[in-house]
Amino acid sequence: MRLDTLFLENFRNYTAQQITFDPVCSVICGENAQGKTNLLEAMVCLSCGKSHRTRSERELIRFGEEGYRLEASIHTRDRDFLSRIEAGYRRKKRITINKAPARTSADLSQVLNTVFFCPEDLQLIRDGPAARRRFLDASLCQLRPRYGTALAEYQRLHEHKTRILRDCAERPDLVATLPDFNLRMAETGAVLIHYRARFARLLSAYASSAHSECSGGREQLTVAYQTVKTVTDPFGEHPLLVEQLLEHQQAHQHAEMASRQCLSGPHKDDLDVQLNGRCARSYASQGQTRTAALSLKLAAREIHREIMGEYPILLLDDVLSELDPRRQEYVLNRLGNGQVFITCCEEDRLHSLLEGTVFRVDGGAVTAG
Numbered sequence: 001m002r003l004d005t006l007f008l009e010n011f012r013n014y015t016a017q018q019i020t021f022d023p024v025c026s027v028i029c030g031e032n033a034q035g036k037t038n039l040l041e042a043m044v045c046l047s048c049g050k051s052h053r054t055r056s057e058r059e060l061i062r063f064g065e066e067g068y069r070l071e072a073s074i075h076t077r078d079r080d081f082l083s084r085i086e087a088g089y090r091r092k093k094r095i096t097i098n099k100a101p102a103r104t105s106a107d108l109s110q111v112l113n114t115v116f117f118c119p120e121d122l123q124l125i126r127d128g129p130a131a132r133r134r135f136l137d138a139s140l141c142q143l144r145p146r147y148g149t150a151l152a153e154y155q156r157l158h159e160h161k162t163r164i165l166r167d168c169a170e171r172p173d174l175v176a177t178l179p180d181f182n183l184r185m186a187e188t189g190a191v192l193i194h195y196r197a198r199f200a201r202l203l204s205a206y207a208s209s210a211h212s213e214c215s216g217g218r219e220q221l222t223v224a225y226q227t228v229k230t231v232t233d234p235f236g237e238h239p240l241l242v243e244q245l246l247e248h249q250q251a252h253q254h255a256e257m258a259s260r261q262c263l264s265g266p267h268k269d270d271l272d273v274q275l276n277g278r279c280a281r282s283y284a285s286q287g288q289t290r291t292a293a294l295s296l297k298l299a300a301r302e303i304h305r306e307i308m309g310e311y312p313i314l315l316l317d318d319v320l321s322e323l324d325p326r327r328q329e330y331v332l333n334r335l336g337n338g339q340v341f342i343t344c345c346e347e348d349r350l351h352s353l354l355e356g357t358v359f360r361v362d363g364g365a366v367t368a369g
Contacts, residue, residue: 003313004023026356027344028361029344030361037118046112047112069087114142114313125289133267136269136271140196164181189245194235196266200224202299203271206302208220294330315341
């Protein structure tokens with residue numbers, strides 16, 4: 001998988017820019033707030049149809065403009081593709097692949113896959129469950145289109161049910177609609193559990209190997225998927241998962257009515273990460289948690305390769321500057337396969353460690369060389 005060229009028009013701080021990248025490694029240098037991360041953000045958008053930094057399309061549009069356009073030429077599965085996103089301009093968002101309209105934004109992930117890693121991800125272990133769910137969702141939405149569809153539907157149902165719970169004191173008639181929402185959330189939630197459990201099993205295997213290598217074999221990392229307690233086997237058949245999710249909803253219905261919050265369902269899921277049999281979030285040192293976070297991200301890259309047959313594009317946004325030399329070396333030694341994009345401020349130092357092309361970003365303008 002290879003991203004050859006990228007065109008940006010009125011995206012973030014870019015006016016109009018076309019860039020041809022190195023097929024192996026592109027080092028993107030520049031001072032802060034010049035547009036380095038915006039480039040990687042555009043690549044993420046072209047892999048899943050949305051930004052990882054905001055939910056608002058308006059924020060992606062250059063100030064004073066009416067819309068933006070992204071276009072990328074991509075080589076994957078021995079074929080060439082042209083993916084394009086156009087948003088704003090007083091029209092509905094349009095996504096095309098080889099000039100044919102995409103059915104949904106999930107179609108983009110059938111062409112381009114990315115694994116994005118930024119300094120905030122180094123706190124993936126210490127952060128709350130929502131951060132680890134976002135990590136799961138970002139990977140699975142690219143790997144399994146059905147998962148992306150189910151996730152969007154579940155989020156819609158969850159928001160609607162939350163509004164009902166909030167408003168039912170003033171509108172008691174709304175309570176009668178809850179059983180239907182509970183059933184649909186259970187049916188959709190069972191799909192999420194199905195895919196999350198299988199991804200977590202692969203994640204544990206790959207991350208354990210990566211962490212052992214980085215720690216010199218001194219530490220053992222395990223990853224276990226956690227969902228609602230009534231689900232006794234997340235690998236069970238869909239009808240059984242639905243039944244067990246409904247059982248959990250029934251047990252929490254009074255608490256939901258009292259709190260006016262949706263308390264039951266896979267929107268509460270988490271990954272239990274342990275080091276040497278102890279909870280990493282509670283007991284691991286800062287260095288250990290960073291190594292574990294690195295292992296999870298690099299494991300996700302290996303899972304993409306196993307399922308899709310080729311490595312996804314790896315996007316490292318100023319991560320190396322946050323790591324000590326040993327962990328820097330560990331990451332750099334694992335970049336031998338697949339295309340990599342790395343942003344940094346220290347051009348000379350990083351360029352001496354990597355083979356590739358250096359691009360300089362200054363005020364939303366990119367120059368190579």
